[in-house]
Amino acid sequence: MENWPAKVLCIGLAIILFIYHRLSTLERRFFSVPLNVEHMSSLLPSSSYPRMVRVSLRGEADSIFPIMEDDIEVYIDMDIYNMPGTYTVPVQWRKKGTAQGVEPLQITVDPMEITLSLDLKISKFVPLSASLRGQVESGYTMTSYSLNPTQVIIDGPAELMGGISGLYTEPVDLDGRSGDFSVIVNILNRDPLIVIRGNGITEFRGNISQIVPVRNLTGIPIVITGMQEGLSGELELKTVNIHLEGENQQALNSFEPPPDFLAVDCSGITQPGTYVLKVQSRDTENMLLRIDPEEVRIQITLKEGEETS
Numbered sequence: 001m002e003n004w005p006a007k008v009l010c011i012g013l014a015i016i017l018f019i020y021h022r023l024s025t026l027e028r029r030f031f032s033v034p035l036n037v038e039h040m041s042s043l044l045p046s047s048s049y050p051r052m053v054r055v056s057l058r059g060e061a062d063s064i065f066p067i068m069e070d071d072i073e074v075y076i077d078m079d080i081y082n083m084p085g086t087y088t089v090p091v092q093w094r095k096k097g098t099a100q101g102v103e104p105l106q107i108t109v110d111p112m113e114i115t116l117s118l119d120l121k122i123s124k125f126v127p128l129s130a131s132l133r134g135q136v137e138s139g140y141t142m143t144s145y146s147l148n149p150t151q152v153i154i155d156g157p158a159e160l161m162g163g164i165s166g167l168y169t170e171p172v173d174l175d176g177r178s179g180d181f182s183v184i185v186n187i188l189n190r191d192p193l194i195v196i197r198g199n200g201i202t203e204f205r206g207n208i209s210q211i212v213p214v215r216n217l218t219g220i221p222i223v224i225t226g227m228q229e230g231l232s233g234e235l236e237l238k239t240v241n242i243h244l245e246g247e248n249q250q251a252l253n254s255f256e257p258p259p260d261f262l263a264v265d266c267s268g269i270t271q272p273g274t275y276v277l278k279v280q281s282r283d284t285e286n287m288l289l290r291i292d293p294e295e296v297r298i299q300i301t302l303k304e305g306e307e308t309s
Contacts, residue, residue, distance in 0.1 A: 044119060136175075136176075156195065182206070220241065
């Protein structure tokens with residue numbers, strides 16, 4: 001016990017020096033983790049807030065570097081807030097997994113608190129629309145498409161929900177497609193304050209058909225053939241329109257009907273009167289022809305002098 005005050009002082013200094021040495025040899029490690037908002041019920045954030053928080057670990061190198069980033073969980077607890085408003089909330093953390101049991105370990109977060117605006121939670125159905133990108137194969141067209149599901153439920157703060165009338169999918173690539181197809185696409189959510197219920201995906205089904213080259217010609221004259229001797233005829237319509245379909249647009253564009261391309265055959269008519277006859281055409285190679293109208297009315301009369309002769 002001799003000189004015990006000096007001995008106690010020496011021991012105290014030794015302890016201080018030991019702790020200082022330990023602290024001076026500790027390593028630091030930094031990383032960022034997502035910020036979780038916990039215990040939200042009838043309220044939701046209505047203003048932007050940090051989605052990531054910077055975490056600092058201080059400890060022995062052999063202890064802190066094996067810690068997985070997912071094992072430091074950072075959160076804010078909103079359990080005590082039940083009215084819309086703006087609040088300053090402390091950022092908290094918890095250890096799990098590889099971080100448990102590590103000593104010494106100092107954990108700090110940046111920021112240490114955040115200011116958060118809360119508003120009433122609103123839910124509603126909104127329709128989905130497809131966003132398309134590119135062009136289908138030349139000579140084809142997409143005639144229709146469908147989505148499954150066609151609408152989703154979204155949750156969000158009342159202040160924002162009124163301005164949302166629908167959502168779009170990620171762009172569906174049409175380049176080079178020449179047949180029906182289906183793909184699974186994500187639903188775009190451009191506002192992080194809005195939550196889409198479900199898995200956030202929809203099935204897109206596109207229907208693609210080959211384009212048939214067409215050409216419409218108007219005012220094509222009709223000639224009368226097979227008229228019996230002593231009779232004459234007068235067409236009610238002297239021209240009609242034709243619709244051509246083929247395999248080659250260039251061939252359609254270069255086609256020029258001859259003067260006698262369309263005709264009505266009167267060879268079966270022997271008496272004057274009014275008749276409805278089918279308009280006939282000459283053969284068209286590699287082309288499908290439709291005449292409009294397909295039938296015309298003709299007035300058959302005796303030629304002058306035939307009645308008395």
